[in-house]
Amino acid sequence: MSTLNHPAPAAGLMHSFAEPDRFSAALLGGEFEITPLHDEPFSATLRVLRVGDLVVQHADTSAHVTRGGIASGIAVLMLNMQITDRPARVNGVEVGRTDAVLATGGAEIAGHTPRRLRWAALALPLSLLEELAEIAAPDVHVPGAVSGVALPPDRAARLVSALSAAGEFAERLPERLHKPDCAAGLAMALRDEIAGALTAEAAFRPRPRAVGQALRLVREAETFMEARVARPVYTEELCAALGVSARRLHDAFRAALGTSPHAHLKSRRLTLARRALQRQANGPELVKSVALGHGFWHLGHFARDYRALFGELPSETLATAGTRAGPGCEGA
Known part of the structure; x- marks a missing residue:
């Protein structure tokens, strides 16, 4: 687990897991516990791309329940990378094709993934999210908040595409991340996609009481x-x-x-x-x-x-x- 408070050099990696405890321990941005569901034995792959103060985690997991919390000072934007007939839910809210979940530091997370699913999470310092959001104007300043975000379809597609590319980058081309221009360019592109997705057209739905x-x-x-x-x-x-x-x-x-x-x-x-x-x-x-x-x-x-x-x-x-x-x- 990492709070991301001390940015590390650019790095990419990929791991496979058969143990839910080892998978949950590898996740960055908070503390989480994974409980498998009975549909099939647990298995997961995790691709992690870190550039500056941004971390992209791209995962493929079997059915499971997630409990945990987001580290202080962090914001995490989560998306499904595929849509099935039984989509995942986070804090009781279904995450559809053009939906995301935004959780800020201190937030409690309860997720239900009823079948094998690809998903992605982008973690960044809360201060950076607020800086990007100041341009886009949504209210993301509440600590410990979890909000469903309905994204404009074109922006949702672009963000999913960018996160997919980041996952592939972490798996196949990690050596290029040591080139400063490459890492800086990738970080800037990801920032632009976040700011573009969190536009005034994005509809924020706070967690129901x-x-x-x-x-x-x-x-x-x-x-x-x-x-x-x-x-x-x-x-x-x-x-x-x-x-x-x-x-x-x-x-x-x-x-x-x-x-x-x-x-x-x-x-x-x-x-x-x-x-x-x-x-x-x-x-x-x-x-x-x-x-x-x-x-x-x-x-x-x-x-x-x-x-x-x-x-x-x-x-x-x-x-x-x-x-x-x-x-x-x-x-x-």
């Missing part, structure tokens, strides 16, 4: 669940603890994360179980111990759901952890 309430309720539900990770938390118990109805809880999760409380909390427990296995280096009995310790009492169902989410059995995760640990290392 109901979405903010939903995010708070989801955060409280996750905190309650994490304190009781050794057993399943059922809807009735969660509703009683939070003082809300089952309908309100379900609507909050759907609005914030695009999924049900049961499905999300189960995926969270599976993710926590995986992290526990990756820290260990013992045999099959440890798989049973970790499963029971995270509220999975039916080991066959645990193995099936684990494999659906991560593409391998719990025992395979443990074997890999043992290989990394090397001889003589004992698991907890």
